[in-house]
Amino acid sequence: MIEVQHLTKRFVGRTAVDDLSFEVGKGEVVGFLGPNGAGKSTTMRMLTGYLPATMGTARVAGHDVFSDSIRARREIGYMPESVPLYDEMRVVEYLNFRAALKGLRGRAVKENVGRVMDLTGLKDVQRKIVASLSKGYRQRLGLADALVHRPRLLILDEPTNGLDPNQIRQVRSLIAQLSTEHTILISTHILTEVEMVCRRVIIIHRGKIRADDTPENLARSSRSAGMLTVEMKAPAEEATDALQGLVGIRRATAVPSAANGGWQQFEVKLDTGADPREEIAELTRGRGWPLRELRANQATLEDVFVEITQRD
Amino acid sequence: MRTFYILLTKELRSFFLSPVAWVVLAMFMAICGLSFSWSINILREKPQDQSIVQWTFVPVWFWLYYPFLFPLITMRLFAEEQKLGTLESLLTAPVRTWQVMLAKYFSAVIFYVVLWLPVLAYFGILTWILRGKVEIPQGALVGSYLILFITGLFHLALGSLASALTKNQIIAAILGFAFILLHFLIGVFVMQQAQDHQEFRPIMDYVAIKGHIESFASGLLDTRPMVYYTSGTLFILMLTHQVLEYRRWKS
Ligand SMILES: Nc1ncnc2c1ncn2[C@@H]1O[C@H](COP(=O)(O)OP(=O)(O)OP(=O)(O)O)[C@@H](O)[C@H]1O
Ligand SMILES: [Mg+2]
Numbered sequence: 027m028i029e030v031q032h033l034t035k036r037f038v039g040r041t042a043v044d045d046l047s048f049e050v051g052k053g054e055v056v057g058f059l060g061p062n063g064a065g066k067s068t069t070m071r072m073l074t075g076y077l078p079a080t081m082g083t084a085r086v087a088g089h090d091v092f093s094d095s096i097r098a099r100r101e102i103g104y105m106p107e108s109v110p111l112y113d114e115m116r117v118v119e120y121l122n123f124r125a126a127l128k129g130l131r132g133r134a135v136k137e138n139v140g141r142v143m144d145l146t147g148l149k150d151v152q153r154k155i156v157a158s159l160s161k162g163y164r165q166r167l168g169l170a171d172a173l174v175h176r177p178r179l180l181i182l183d184e185p186t187n188g189l190d191p192n193q194i195r196q197v198r199s200l201i202a203q204l205s206t207e208h209t210i211l212i213s214t215h216i217l218t219e220v221e222m223v224c225r226r227v228i229i230i231h232r233g234k235i236r237a238d239d240t241p242e243n244l245a246r247s248s249r250s251a252g253m254l255t256v257e258m259k260a261p262a263e264e265a266t267d268a269l270q271g272l273v274g275i276r277r278a279t280a281v282p283s284a285a286n287g288g289w290q291q292f293e294v295k296l297d298t299g300a301d302p303r304e305e306i307a308e309l310t311r312g313r314g315w316p317l318r319e320l321r322a323n324q325a326t327l328e329d330v331f332v333e334i335t336q337r338d
Numbered sequence: 339m340r341t342f343y344i345l346l347t348k349e350l351r352s353f354f355l356s357p358v359a360w361v362v363l364a365m366f367m368a369i370c371g372l373s374f375s376w377s378i379n380i381l382r383e384k385p386q387d388q389s390i391v392q393w394t395f396v397p398v399w400f401w402l403y404y405p406f407l408f409p410l411i412t413m414r415l416f417a418e419e420q421k422l423g424t425l426e427s428l429l430t431a432p433v434r435t436w437q438v439m440l441a442k443y444f445s446a447v448i449f450y451v452v453l454w455l456p457v458l459a460y461f462g463i464l465t466w467i468l469r470g471k472v473e474i475p476q477g478a479l480v481g482s483y484l485i486l487f488i489t490g491l492f493h494l495a496l497g498s499l500a501s502a503l504t505k506n507q508i509i510a511a512i513l514g515f516a517f518i519l520l521h522f523l524i525g526v527f528v529m530q531q532a533q534d535h536q537e538f539r540p541i542m543d544y545v546a547i548k549g550h551i552e553s554f555a556s557g558l559l560d561t562r563p564m565v566y567y568t569s570g571t572l573f574i575l576m577l578t579h580q581v582l583e584y585r586r587w588k589s
Contacts, residue, residue, distance in 0.1 A: 111424070112422075
């Protein structure tokens, strides 16, 4: 659905997108992540034909977004980061206008506007002036606009930005629901959201792709994967040595902390694939060290994100 | 064509929803009414060289409001969209930049035409009241409307260009006014030169806007100004299109 090759965008004095190449297949839901200023919005603007590229090509549904822009744009539902709307219009007027602009006519306008208002929960506010909408409703209107012409590809730039937790949840389940019908490229800073709705994640940093995999694989590749946290009442040095003596443990370190009634925490780095939790339990019982926590660390996408984007 | 029509309808609606438009409309109607009753008074006192049409359309204070009209109409057009970022959603829909530009331009043209309509009604009412006792010079009326229309096209294009150059409406208005003033002064300059130097005369007939408006209002129709303003309008509109593309490409 999206084919990007060597896409590059230079602004005066800075390269925002640097030789990006990736493909997104039909029906995929891809999270497009990166720290502020990584080049996510710039990439999306090029894909939607708003910005020209300095170099490289991009195709959407087989149409070149630069030379065959109109046809490519017909396939895209785009929600820009700032959710620009016409403040003086009514909600339903705005959607009618946008639907007509995107090529729907007559009955199809009415049907589709009704459909997206149902989908995004705008029915109650349809007669309101856009300027009077709350941030969350503006966001929904932007989403409804992106959906109104049933595009095959959705490009959503931080659609849940600034929403309250309830609304984030609603939008997230809406996106999950949409993922059965559309190909979706979504950028966001809420990583739990990505873990829930995306089957694939692309992380970019300083305009370059740094990771491209499923959220699970990425988490597994994290440095904090393959770690255990152990907390027990034991002398730090003796326990560290004892832990390192066990099979499957590469390294154990006592976590320095203030005296805490004798409780001491240890970080244990494992050999790949090893799981010596049972042995550790035996050890503590044998030595008579009271144990109160033994936990395998679940690396999260956040860990990977931080590692990748703070590496340099 | 359909896309253009959808865009135009939207632009017209936004026009008549904006307070500036209504203020301009009200003030303009007041000015025209004043000019009209003033010219009737003048003609009642003693016969004049100029007709009632000339006195109404080009009163002595004509140049005090005419150049301000256009920036007020056009300042919003592109500057506002650039400020709100709505140009991004507009131009990522399947529409072409020139469609957007022409729709905006023509919405301004339509508004401008609407501004001048009440005056036509004044003359209609006058003819009806006097019922043949006084003849309204038809040629002058047609000439006035024609020249106000084609210079209007040109000045609205200049205003649109100014609005495309910035995201600040105030700056757009000032810039538009500067363009119009510059063009006016060039005309005045050429007119002055033409009094001393014969070789300037042909140029004058093309560019001197003050002369154009006055001669058309007296009923003298000349094709040279028409060619000049029409081609000027086309050129400025093309420039506006380039500016819009360039600003997007650069940012
Ligand atoms: N119009 C512009 N002119 C100059 N530089 C720009 C322009 N737009 C973006 N940039 C620069 O390009 C880089 C990438 O910006 P972009 O908006 O794509 O980042 P982003 O990944 O979307 O960040 P965020 O998470 O904050 O939205 C930034 O350094 C930004 O300053
Ligand atoms: Mg962004």
